[in-house]
Amino acid sequence: MEQYSTRQNKIGRLIQKELSELLRRDTQVLAKGRILSLTTVRVTRDISIARCYLSIFPSAGAEVVLADIKLQKSKLRGELGNIVRFQLRHVPELEFYLDDSLDYIEKIDNLLK
Numbered sequence: 001m002e003q004y005s006t007r008q009n010k011i012g013r014l015i016q017k018e019l020s021e022l023l024r025r026d027t028q029v030l031a032k033g034r035i036l037s038l039t040t041v042r043v044t045r046d047i048s049i050a051r052c053y054l055s056i057f058p059s060a061g062a063e064v065v066l067a068d069i070k071l072q073k074s075k076l077r078g079e080l081g082n083i084v085r086f087q088l089r090h091v092p093e094l095e096f097y098l099d100d101s102l103d104y105i106e107k108i109d110n111l112l113k
Contacts, residue, residue, distance in 0.1 A: 008043045011088065015050050016041040018083045019094075022076055023069075030069055034058065039099045043092060050092040053099035062098055069096050 056062040081091040
């Protein structure tokens, strides 16, 4: 397990907060009626890449929504840069991944029943 510095965690939380708001604002276009949640943002040590984990509900068709978001990542990065321009000198590249932890929890819960 990689150890994250205080700086990485702070930048990750800042990006998560602001990007969540951007995604909430554009949810009709990006999520197509699904519930979209940015669960975690992990920033690399050199602050060049931010790995953003998205939870999409319902999970059927989540890959299509994720692909659409990946197509919009340069636009999202630009908007994010305008928001955090006074806090960050360099806005990291955004990489989006599916966070399937809720599906995993649901699967375990069903197995225990």
